[in-house]
Amino acid sequence: MLEKRLVAKDLTLIRGGRPVLSDLSFTVRSGQALYLRGPNGVGKSSALMVLAGLLAPQGGSTAFEGGDPDVQPLSHLHYVGHDPAIKTGMSLAENLAFWVDVLGGDAGTVSQALSEAGLGGLDKIDAGMLSAGQTRRLALARLIAVPRPLWLLDEPTSALDSEGADWVARLISQHIASGGLAVIATHLDIAIAGEVETLNFSRAAA
Amino acid sequence: MRAFTAIIGRDLRLGLRQGGDLLTLVLFFVIVGVLLPFAVGPDRPLLAQLAPAIIWVAALLAQLLSHDRLFRSDFEDGSLALFRHASLSLDGIVFAKLIAHWLLTGLPLVVAMPVLALVLGLTADNFWLAVLTLLAGTPALTAFGAIGAAVTVGLKRGGLVAPVLVLPLSLPVLIFGTGAFDPTRVEASTQALLLLCALSLVSMALAPFAAALALKISGE
Amino acid sequence: MADTSPNAHPGWFTRIAHPGMFMGWSRHLVLPLVAITVIAFGVGLYFSFLASPADYQMGDTVRMMYVHVPTAWLSQFCYAVMFASAIGTLVWRHPMADVSQKAAAPLGAAFTALALFTGSMWGRPTWGTFWEWDGRMTSTLVLLFIYLGIIALWRAFDDQLKAARIVAVVTLVGAVNIPVIKFSVDWWQTLHQPASVFRMDGPTVDGSILVPLLVMTLAFSLLFMTLHLVRMRTEITRRRIRSLELAQARAAGGAA
Numbered sequence: 085m086l087e088k089r090l091v092a093k094d095l096t097l098i099r100g101g102r103p104v105l106s107d108l109s110f111t112v113r114s115g116q117a118l119y120l121r122g123p124n125g126v127g128k129s130s131a132l133m134v135l136a137g138l139l140a141p142q143g144g145s146t147a148f149e150g151g152d153p154d155v156q157p158l159s160h161l162h163y164v165g166h167d168p169a170i171k172t173g174m175s176l177a178e179n180l181a182f183w184v185d186v187l188g189g190d191a192g193t194v195s196q197a198l199s200e201a202g203l204g205g206l207d208k209i210d211a212g213m214l215s216a217g218q219t220r221r222l223a224l225a226r227l228i229a230v231p232r233p234l235w236l237l238d239e240p241t242s243a244l245d246s247e248g249a250d251w252v253a254r255l256i257s258q259h260i261a262s263g264g265l266a267v268i269a270t271h272l273d274i275a276i277a278g279e280v281e282t283l284n285f286s287r288a289a290a
Numbered sequence: 291m292r293a294f295t296a297i298i299g300r301d302l303r304l305g306l307r308q309g310g311d312l313l314t315l316v317l318f319f320v321i322v323g324v325l326l327p328f329a330v331g332p333d334r335p336l337l338a339q340l341a342p343a344i345i346w347v348a349a350l351l352a353q354l355l356s357h358d359r360l361f362r363s364d365f366e367d368g369s370l371a372l373f374r375h376a377s378l379s380l381d382g383i384v385f386a387k388l389i390a391h392w393l394l395t396g397l398p399l400v401v402a403m404p405v406l407a408l409v410l411g412l413t414a415d416n417f418w419l420a421v422l423t424l425l426a427g428t429p430a431l432t433a434f435g436a437i438g439a440a441v442t443v444g445l446k447r448g449g450l451v452a453p454v455l456v457l458p459l460s461l462p463v464l465i466f467g468t469g470a471f472d473p474t475r476v477e478a479s480t481q482a483l484l485l486l487c488a489l490s491l492v493s494m495a496l497a498p499f500a501a502a503l504a505l506k507i508s509g510e
Numbered sequence: 511m512a513d514t515s516p517n518a519h520p521g522w523f524t525r526i527a528h529p530g531m532f533m534g535w536s537r538h539l540v541l542p543l544v545a546i547t548v549i550a551f552g553v554g555l556y557f558s559f560l561a562s563p564a565d566y567q568m569g570d571t572v573r574m575m576y577v578h579v580p581t582a583w584l585s586q587f588c589y590a591v592m593f594a595s596a597i598g599t600l601v602w603r604h605p606m607a608d609v610s611q612k613a614a615a616p617l618g619a620a621f622t623a624l625a626l627f628t629g630s631m632w633g634r635p636t637w638g639t640f641w642e643w644d645g646r647m648t649s650t651l652v653l654l655f656i657y658l659g660i661i662a663l664w665r666a667f668d669d670q671l672k673a674a675r676i677v678a679v680v681t682l683v684g685a686v687n688i689p690v691i692k693f694s695v696d697w698w699q700t701l702h703q704p705a706s707v708f709r710m711d712g713p714t715v716d717g718s719i720l721v722p723l724l725v726m727t728l729a730f731s732l733l734f735m736t737l738h739l740v741r742m743r744t745e746i747t748r749r750r751i752r753s754l755e756l757a758q759a760r761a762a763g764g765a766a
Contacts, residue, residue, distance in 0.1 A: 100669055101756050102760070136374070137374055167371070169368040169369040173304055173308060174300070178300075183372070185292050186293045186296055187375065188377035437680075437683055441676050441680055455662075455680060458656050459656075459683070459687050461652055461691050462693075466697075469698065469701060500683050504679045508672070
């Protein structure tokens with residue numbers, strides 16, 4: 085089987101008349117995590133959105149190699165952005181079960197994923213009751229409930245306390261240890277065990 | 291298919307749990323329908339003659355009000371971005387949302403029809419005709435409204451642009467809707483009803499593609 | 511994953527359609543176009559007012575036709591231009607297609623309004639009323655609403671690149687829907703009023719009327735081309751000023 089690789093080549097992105105990315109190239113392999121680091125507003129989030137297929141770059145290309153040919157390319161990835169994609173008015177279990185159905189996972193994993201995310205016993209609670217940190221945990225529970233090889237995480241530890249940040253670090257470490265890939269935009273340190281590379285964004289380059 | 295039913299199920303669940311919106315919509319429809327006779331005067335034969343126009347204008351306005359929320363909450367909470375990574379294409383997802391939206395905003399109007407029929411003095415035959423035309427025509431209104439909602443979803447102050455775009459496009463629905471509602475011209479009204487059905491089918495089939503394209507652009 | 515490759519064939523079209531190149535060659539086109547338009551109007555107006563007979567039924571009001579018919583034709587031609595540009599925007603993402611779309615919309619609205627105005631001016635003596643719910647007039651009115659809606663949509667967006675693509679979607683939807691609207695309005699008209707109103711396509715058109723009509727149509731089409739070109743140039747200049755200002759603001763921000 086082909087090794088899974090995420091290849092970004094010469095990405096150029098202009099938003100609102102402002103160049104955000106210029107000739108950005110990198111490769112992430114199975115078992116590797118890539119940090120996108122730098123101050124706010126230098127294009128980390130935009131780079132993730134390009135990888136997630138949400139933004140079309142003006143130049144360059146991204147490709148995920150070694151995926152399942154029967155599955156469309158964008159269905160190999162998880163994207164966790166700033167907005168949690170969680171509905172108030174529905175319980176935690178309903179929220180997660182909905183995304184499991186839509187993203188195509190195993191419906192039996194919902195309650196286990198919730199307890200792994202530290203939300204055990206809250207299944208029936210309305211998602212509107214959650215704190216910001218718990219909402220973030222619920223969003224990240226999608227990563228556990230629906231296994232996908234490529235994770236694109238935008239500030240995954242924001243709104244989480246140090247215990248929550250440790251949990252995220254363990255989660256990502258396990259994922260890459262089992263052959264997954266991760267691209268993480270962050271301005272905080274996340275202690276991931278495994279092969280980690282860092283791509284520094286600076287204002288000059290952006 | 292699982293994603294498709296999951297989306298319909300979620301939107302219905304959210305719509306029914308936040309039942310206030312549904313009630314407001316029905317109330318708005320009935321109030322517009324009851325208000326127009328006040329403008330016309332309590333002339334029963336005249337009102338019965340104007341009934342198709344009153345019912346369709348009320349339906350058009352009520353549907354127009356409900357479109358904005360079709361994609362807005364999904365756009366704002368990030369769900370729309372995640373839909374791009376689903377096992378189903380965005381066109382299919384939009385189609386599922388349209389079906390749920392019609393069940394939540396088109397069907398209740400039909401259910402509220404008896405009230406309007408009573409005050410407008412519709413005969414039993416005309417009442418069933420009204421129900422039939424609303425059932426046949428409201429899907430097309432939902433489809434056009436969805437396009438309007440999708441192109442303005444990224445606008446903070448897009449509230450008024452969508453109706454201005456959608457109303458001219460909805461003109462055929464109004465024409466065939468009221469045209470189908472004419473028991474004195476059987477041939478023409480049958481023709482209008484068939485045209486109305488065709489319009490609903492074609493617009494429901496094509497609108498998801500246009501709306502999904504607009505949503506992709508809006509998400510950038 | 512999004513797999514995009516830049517246009518890999520810089521053919522002649524790509525070269526002349528580049529905004530910078532466009533500004534270069536179109537500069538030499540404006541004055542000649544204005545000159546030809548003025549000449550065409552001169553000839554056309556001479557024929558319309560002096561060298562053509564008055565209608566035996568309608569008298570001199572028939573001369574309204576020499577403005578009405580060309581503007582009515584342009585009201586539809588403008589939409590065709592917008593439709594073609596919309597495809598250019600969506601398929602090739604060409605900046606010139608964006609600019610062409612944006613430049614054509616107000617022109618389309620203006621010509622449509624003019625067609626309606628001359629139509630109702632003409633309607634007063636022929637139908638006895640300024641506004642008749644005639645199928646043609648009604649569809650043209652709806653077309654005007656569509657133009658105005660599209661202009662409103664352009665204005666609602668700050669980001670003009672995004673606006674171009676969103677408007678393109680609406681333009682395509684409108685293009686599919688306009689024939690349906692036209693059909694429904696015609697259907698509605700036959701239902702409510704049997705053909706009793708005056709119809710343009712009724713009697714055969716005599717040569718003495720046809721000549722001024724054709725010349726005026728040519729003149730108005732040239733007017734559209736000139737205005738469209740000038741508006742496109744203005745829009746490109748406006749965008750350049752904006753990007754220069756942006757660069758200036760960023761440079762100042764970096765210094766602080």
